[in-house]
Amino acid sequence: MRVFLRAGLAVGIALLLSWQISRSSVFLWQALNLTSLVVIYFARKEGEIFGACLGALTGVVLDSISAGIIGGFGIPKTLLGFAAGYTAKRVDVSSFFSSLFFYFTLLSSELIVWSLLQKFVLKIPLSGKALLYQPFITAFLGVSFLWVAEKLGPRLVIWTKKKKKGGRF
Amino acid sequence: MPLFFKKKNFIVLFSLLGLQFLALSLQLPQGKERSFLENLVFEVISNVESGLTFVFQGAGELWHDYLDLRQAREENEKLRKENITLTQQNLLLKELLARLEKSATARKILQEINRDIVIAQVIGLDPANFFRTLVINRGRAQGLKPNMVVLNERGQLVGRVIKPVSWLAATVQLVTDSSFAASVRTEKKNLVGILAGNGHGRCFLKYILETEKDIEVGEEIVTTGYDGIYFPGIPVGRISAIYSGQGLFKRILVQPYFSFRQLEVVAVVKTSSKEIF
Numbered sequence: 001m002r003v004f005l006r007a008g009l010a011v012g013i014a015l016l017l018s019w020q021i022s023r024s025s026v027f028l029w030q031a032l033n034l035t036s037l038v039v040i041y042f043a044r045k046e047g048e049i050f051g052a053c054l055g056a057l058t059g060v061v062l063d064s065i066s067a068g069i070i071g072g073f074g075i076p077k078t079l080l081g082f083a084a085g086y087t088a089k090r091v092d093v094s095s096f097f098s099s100l101f102f103y104f105t106l107l108s109s110e111l112i113v114w115s116l117l118q119k120f121v122l123k124i125p126l127s128g129k130a131l132l133y134q135p136f137i138t139a140f141l142g143v144s145f146l147w148v149a150e151k152l153g154p155r156l157v158i159w160t161k162k163k164k165k166g167g168r169f
Numbered sequence: 170m171p172l173f174f175k176k177k178n179f180i181v182l183f184s185l186l187g188l189q190f191l192a193l194s195l196q197l198p199q200g201k202e203r204s205f206l207e208n209l210v211f212e213v214i215s216n217v218e219s220g221l222t223f224v225f226q227g228a229g230e231l232w233h234d235y236l237d238l239r240q241a242r243e244e245n246e247k248l249r250k251e252n253i254t255l256t257q258q259n260l261l262l263k264e265l266l267a268r269l270e271k272s273a274t275a276r277k278i279l280q281e282i283n284r285d286i287v288i289a290q291v292i293g294l295d296p297a298n299f300f301r302t303l304v305i306n307r308g309r310a311q312g313l314k315p316n317m318v319v320l321n322e323r324g325q326l327v328g329r330v331i332k333p334v335s336w337l338a339a340t341v342q343l344v345t346d347s348s349f350a351a352s353v354r355t356e357k358k359n360l361v362g363i364l365a366g367n368g369h370g371r372c373f374l375k376y377i378l379e380t381e382k383d384i385e386v387g388e389e390i391v392t393t394g395y396d397g398i399y400f401p402g403i404p405v406g407r408i409s410a411i412y413s414g415q416g417l418f419k420r421i422l423v424q425p426y427f428s429f430r431q432l433e434v435v436a437v438v439k440t441s442s443k444e445i446f
Contacts (some may be wrong), residue, residue: 015218016225018288021292049181056185064214065304066295071193073296075186081180121193124301125347125368 003046010038013078030130033107035062037142039077040084040106044093048085057082072122076114081108096147103139111135173424208333215292215338219306221294238359250288250434253322257286257436260324264402274375285439291432292338300345300370302328305435306339309328316398318438325426326351326405327435329398341435344425352396353405356389364390364405364423372406374421379413386411400438 015035022029035058043051059074066073084106087093093102111134118124234242289311293304307313317330319341328343342349347368354361358385363375377384388408394401404426412420 012217012221016221018296019222019293022299048178051192052182052185056189057190061214062296064211065218066302069193071189074189075193078182078185078189082178086178100247142219 003050004040005141007038007042007046007050007054007066011035011044011054014038015061025129031133031137032135032141033110033138036077036080036107036110037103037138039081039086040103040142043081043148046085047089048082051081051083051085052078053081055079069122072117072124073114075117076110080110081111083109096143098142099147100139103143104135107135107138132135192283205419208284208335210333211333211338211340215304215308215335218293218304219338222290222306232269253288253434253436254286256322256324257320257438260320260403261400264400287313287437287439289339289435289437291435300366300368302331302343302346303341303432304392305341305437306337306338307437308335308339310336312439313339313437314439316441318399318403320403320436320438321432322434322436323426324436325402326392326399326403327427327432330437339437344427346371350396351399351405352393353390354393355384355408356391357390358383360384361393361395362421367422370425371409372423372425374408374423375418377419378422379417379419381419384408384419385410 014037017036018032019128021032026101039055042054054149055077056074059072059077060070062077064071065068084102084113087102089108091098092097111131115126115131118126174348214446229346289305289307291303292306295302305319313330313334315330315332315334319327319329321327326344328341328346328349330339331342333340343366344351344364345366345368347366348368349364349372351364352361353364353374360377360381362377365375367373374390386408390408391399392399392403392406406423406425408421409424410422412422
């Protein structure tokens with residue numbers, strides 16, 4: 001239950017952040033697919049079923065706030081979540097570069113599926129050159145952020161504990 | 170039984186995809202009425218979005234209040250909203266006065282306009298294409314309905330309210346949306362055409378004949394009111410390029426006045442064009 005809440009909260013924050021980014025830079029807004037980052041992150045940790053469900057829910061949320069149709073975002077995100085969970089179980093993506101490749105491949109595939117759906121099924125014109133850079137920029141920034149967080153996180157915990165111990169004396 | 174059906178992971182995946190494809194097929198072709206499912210999801214999500222924006226902005230404002238003088242800020246906000254309302258009123262009044270000068274019904278209509286402008290905050294942009302739609306934090310509770318005109322702070326055309334409209338939120342179709350259309354004219358030479366969005370941040374002025382010479386770059390485009398949705402005389406944008414020699418009609422690009430990046434507050438005119446004119 002806790003993981004559902006965490007994932008929901010993360011998607012909410014990602015949406016809000018995206019919207020705030022749109023205020024300052026349209027390019028960054030298009031180039032950063034934060035909701036997909038959240039879906040991949042949780043799918044990698046929790047598995048393909050969780051990933052597919054989270055992807056579907058995130059997609060429905062995005063579809064409802066766009067003028068699009070339910071499924072336009074949902075289908076690519078469901079596939080993304082499932083593929084992320086399924087692949088992460090079978091391939092070692094722990095190093096920085098393998099993780100970058102993993103994220104990049106998944107984000108590129110999602111973009112292709114989404115673009116094909118928009119263009120040929122929903123007949124909606126695609127806009128913005130930033131979309132072309134989206135997989136790389138999102139993967140690079142996302143993986144870098146996670147890598148720093150994973151490296152610094154445990155050290156920060158140890159440092160805090162040491163400081164607490166020092167404070168008692 | 171195929172192998173993949175024995176795996177529950179794939180059953181979940183295909184169920185999720187199947188449901189979404191079903192929803193997708195029920196909603197296609199586009200252009201018909203929004204389905205119950207779409208309306209229901211919008212109703213729920215728009216409220217969540219509105220709440221989240223409220224919390225997020227509330228936290229931001231708390232910080233600003235800490236830095237600024239609180240009273241001065243509140244006063245500023247009040248004056249800003251007042252200014253927006255007055256700009257919209259001024260725009261409509263100008264047009265009305267020109268048309269209804271000496272008319273006995275003018276006073277009654279002007280009183281109507283005075284209370285029929287709703288100031289709304291933008292709470293979301295279309296994640297698929299930001300030139301198509303946005304979501305505002307005013308809905309049925311404030312009397313909003315589809316086809317109401319939406320203007321920016323300077324009284325320039327932003328778009329119109331479209332379905333779905335929830336209790337506390339509404340969708341606005343932008344003039345840059347490729348399915349947008351409005352009857353417009355050039356300000357100086359009075360050439361009438363149809364304005365349509367190009368889906369990439371600009372609009373096309375359609376159906377101006379190739380033989381037409383009285384049109385030039387930089388000319389202002391305003392609404393005519395012939396479509397029965399938009400009031401006459403609303404400024405839309407300026408002609409940014411004219412391409413000739415491509416057929417019966419000229420290809421004219423229009424740069425809209427509004428910038429969606431600066432769109433924080435919009436004004437929705439509740440009185441319909443038909444009610445006034």
